[in-house]
Amino acid sequence: xxxxxLHRAAQAIAALGAALALALAxxxxxxxxxxATPPLPDLNITGTYVTGVSSGGxxxxxxxxxxxxxxxxxxxxxxxxxxxxxGHVIKFVxxxxxxxxxxxxxxxxxxxxxxxxxxxxxLAGKPVYTYHGYLDPVVNPLVSRAGVDFYEHFGADVTxxxxxxxxxxxxxxxxVVPCALTLPxxxxxxxxxxxxxxxxxxxxxVNPRNTGTPxxxxxxxxxxxxxxxxxARSLSMDSTGQLYVPPACANGAPCKLVVxxxxxxxxxxxxxxxxxxxxxxxxYADTNNxxxxxxxxxxxxxxxxxxxxxxxxxxxGSDYAVRSAPQMTAIVNMVHALGA
Numbered sequence: 001x002x003x004x005x006l007h008r009a010a011q012a013i014a015a016l017g018a019a020l021a022l023a024l025a026x027x028x029x030x031x032x033x034x035x036a037t038p039p040l041p042d043l044n045i046t047g048t049y050v051t052g053v054s055s056g057g058x059x060x061x062x063x064x065x066x067x068x069x070x071x072x073x074x075x076x077x078x079x080x081x082x083x084x085x086x087g088h089v090i091k092f093v094x095x096x097x098x099x100x101x102x103x104x105x106x107x108x109x110x111x112x113x114x115x116x117x118x119x120x121x122x123l124a125g126k127p128v129y130t131y132h133g134y135l136d137p138v139v140n141p142l143v144s145r146a147g148v149d150f151y152e153h154f155g156a157d158v159t160x161x162x163x164x165x166x167x168x169x170x171x172x173x174x175x176v177v178p179c180a181l182t183l184p185x186x187x188x189x190x191x192x193x194x195x196x197x198x199x200x201x202x203x204x205x206v207n208p209r210n211t212g213t214p215x216x217x218x219x220x221x222x223x224x225x226x227x228x229x230x231x232a233r234s235l236s237m238d239s240t241g242q243l244y245v246p247p248a249c250a251n252g253a254p255c256k257l258v259v260x261x262x263x264x265x266x267x268x269x270x271x272x273x274x275x276x277x278x279x280x281x282x283x284y285a286d287t288n289n290x291x292x293x294x295x296x297x298x299x300x301x302x303x304x305x306x307x308x309x310x311x312x313x314x315x316x317g318s319d320y321a322v323r324s325a326p327q328m329t330a331i332v333n334m335v336h337a338l339g340a
Contacts, residue, residue, distance in 0.1 A: 037222040037240050043249055043291060045340040047256045049202055051075030051129075051281075053170040053186070054138070054263025055297075058084060058312030061147065062321050063259070063328055065108060068122035070332060070340070071259075075129040075198040078136055078168050078263070080143035081150035082108055083321045085313025101146040105153050116322040124155030129198040133166020133190070135180050159201040164190045170263070172280040185271045186263060187278045195280040199288065203256070209283035216246035216286060218276050223296065226333040228326050233298065235316055235326050236305040238269060241334070242294035244282045255289040257340050259331060262294070264309040269298050291338065295331050 050071050052060035057079025064074035065082045081104050084095040095104075111117045128151045132144035144162065151158050164171060167182035175189035199206045220240040223232040232239050249255035262275045276282055281292045299308040303315045311320045311327050319325050 037220045039225050040221050040243065040334060040337040043339045044252055044254045045257045045291065045338055046254045047072045048335055048340045049073045049256065050259040051198065052261030053077035054079060054168065055309035055312050056261030056263050059261050059310035062312065063331065066117040066321065066323050066328060067332055068118040070335065073127040073202040076147060077131045077170055078139050079147060080139060081147040084143065087314040087318060095143055101149050105150060111322060120154050123151065126156045127201045128156045129159045129201045131161045131194050133164050133169065134162060135165045136168045137182055138168040161194060161197060166190050170279060172278060174278045174280055176278065184265060185274045186266055187274065195284060199284055206284065207287040210286035214282060214286065216244055216282065218242060218244045218273060226337060227330040235330065236297055236300040236303045237327065237330065238267065238296035238298040241296045242268065242273065242276055244276060244285055244292040246286050246289065248289055249291050253289055255291050257291045257293060257335065257338055259293045259335065261310055264307040267296050267298055267308040269308055293334060293338065295334060
């Protein structure tokens, strides 16, 4: 009964999201035109990390595993193990029951041997922070645990936060949704600071966040420059992305890069700059010399992606989880353009 109720809740959320996203797709995104946006700047990047929530959490895992030589650590919120979707969203049901993680581990080893992803041996010792709220109606606790098991199997240093009564969300001290709910903009206040925990797991020590006026600039950049073929919309990505750069990083100081991936129904097409402004990463960027890259997906009729999710189950093609994946290639191109 519990699993049926969880899936009914997830289906209701998906139906609501599909209706909202398709309506927005019909009128187009409220984001700057390509002609108004510059390329990414070349900065002094000394380390690269990736985090995300929901579909962005699954994408963050895909990036950490497929490009383990590029990313120094990961932060996974409300998501599960590598290639949980298995090429079809229906197969997520099996993964959602926490089954098959051994098969996913063997698949990753096979793909390493075939050269389709970076060596899984790179994951040994990499810091991975995983967050899951126990009131999440979309991602089952078992699938979150399977994600932890996957990373631990390959020797990653995993920190697992699963004690909050959080809904399906990105919990943040600046959240505007009560902790237990699953509602837009999915920025929940659970009276703690998971971002500080995550950054501490990655970096060892973290300076207190800036709770005043932001010191850096949140700007838009042209995503079309970095996607294979030059058309972001053909990959269900928006024409622009967002970038936060503190003054020290803009002036050439050595800085770490954090790639932050929104979830379904949470892109700028729907929520503007809410993820950046309330997500509690820019606040730490100001005081810890961090640059934060916010790539943007977008809802689309084709590829079939009505909720503006990142591709964690194959809507862009069968290679969505390996190095040749078009969305991951675009994001890694952005990372390299920034100087990483």
